[in-house]
Amino acid sequence: MTHYQTENWWTSPFNEEYRQTLALPEHVQIHDATLRDGEQTPGVVFTPEDKLKIARILANMGVERIEAGMPAVSEADKEAIKSIVKDNLPAKIFTFARAMVKDIEMATECGAHGVVIEVPIGKPKLLYQFGWTWEDVAKKTKEAVKASKDAGLYTVLFPYDTTRADWEDLKNLLGSVCDYCAPDSVGVVDTTGCILPGAMFQLVRRVKNLTGLSVEVHTHNDFGMALANSLAAVEGGADVIHTCLNSLGERTGNTSLFQVLMALKVMFNMDYGTDFGAFKKIADEISAMCNVPLAGNEPIIGDRIFTRESGIGIEMLREKPLAMFSLNPEFVGNEPQIVLGKKSGVKSVEVNLEKLGIKATEDQMRNILAEVKDFGIKNRRLLTDEEFKAIASKELQ
CATH class of the missing domain: 3.20.20.70 (Aldolase class I)
Known part of the structure; x- marks a missing residue:
């Protein structure tokens, strides 16, 4: 290297x-x-x-x-x-x-x-x-x-x-x-x-x-x-x-x-x-101390800088994060996040179902994705874990 x-x-x-x-x-x-x-x-x-x-x-x-x-x-x-x-x-x-x-x-x-x-x-x-x-x-x-x-x-x-x-x-x-x-x-x-x-x-x-x-x-x-x-x-x-x-x-x-x-x-x-891995913890501590919140997209230390909504290349976040980012999230004490909303894909649904310990067929995941996209468009925001769980549970009944 x-x-x-x-x-x-x-x-x-x-x-x-x-x-x-x-x-x-x-x-x-x-x-x-x-x-x-x-x-x-x-x-x-x-x-x-x-x-x-x-x-x-x-x-x-x-x-x-x-x-x-x-x-x-x-x-x-x-x-x-x-x-x-x-x-x-x-x-x-x-x-x-x-x-x-x-x-x-x-x-x-x-x-x-x-x-x-x-x-x-x-x-x-x-x-x-x-x-x-x-x-x-x-x-x-x-x-x-x-x-x-x-x-x-x-x-x-x-x-x-x-x-x-x-x-x-x-x-x-x-x-x-x-x-x-x-x-x-x-x-x-x-x-x-x-x-x-x-x-x-x-x-x-x-x-x-x-x-x-x-x-x-x-x-x-x-x-x-x-x-x-x-x-x-x-x-x-x-x-x-x-x-x-x-x-x-x-x-x-x-x-x-x-x-x-x-x-x-x-x-x-x-x-x-x-110790670059300590950056996120230090930043959060200083933020709390001075009561000035960090921007989610603040370089190096923001909560959302390793977050992905778009479904394109989503599997790379865990397998090969440097395909998607110039910095490895672990290097700065962070981890990649796959969130759900209008721009999500089937792979995004699959990953989040795995986090919940739920298995689904390809057709079921596509139906869940349609609901996720519809929710994101109507509410103009990302879904919470609970909202996604409710959509998934309804489809998999």
Whole structure:
């Protein structure tokens, strides 16, 4: 078997040829922001106990950097960060900060290993929200970056709304800050999820060539391109991806940790020692914790992603699932489901009868199928197990 074809997945062979043309980083770190950006999902509130539990989950998944929160938000947030640091997880703990020396001092007080310093650079932000020039931003940024470096913190400069910046503004800001006191890395931040993957690739390269620093990518999913943009950034040289569990985050959410880990493993052959079979259980636990239900078709972790109503090829779901899916359901702790409705076939009926321990003739199954289709059309939905059982029992009397 090749990398694109294993017992757990079968992806496009064209990926292999394309991957050979890439100069990928030797290693890509995962920086998860569930405890900060994820909690910015409207209505989501994590208790300090929740945060410690989530941090442990993230560390066990192979996440190397955990953004534990923003201590300036509240005393409770600060104490939650301290408790995570004290837990001595096998991950570096970061805080989120404004470009203020007092925020850097709070990060140090919490015992954080690093800090993400946010400053605006997107043109709409500068024009409408702040009324600032890049010079104003640079002036506010320099002392914060220097304070962070002097404190021994790993320092990430996070010029948010990067993808809507004027290039000259971005170039001047990064040049000015780096000349004064260079951070350890620079974030390329797609705050409103509006850049094309090819443009992300180019922008990351430009920032990397300009600064000579490590580049991190932080993407949102407003146009459904969060994962694609994160991978394009890696192809362009980014060596850190920011994620959130369950695609949490403002509006359409941040890049999904589950999707990133799966894509890096399957598409780029990067291994984090992750237990992919635990993904579904973790996703359900986080969903219950934050009271945000998962979409049935959420990639990797959705309840319905291995569900089939159409009768075509239905027997393959159990015999050869990779004939129907690029991922083996068992690999991600899931299983294929054969549901009944308008688009079902005789084989679908046969499989569901077997689940009930019922045998029927070919003619009986066709009669049951007709009833199933009629029910699905009239009610415009799938049948429940009980509804199917009632139809089958009536026909087999």
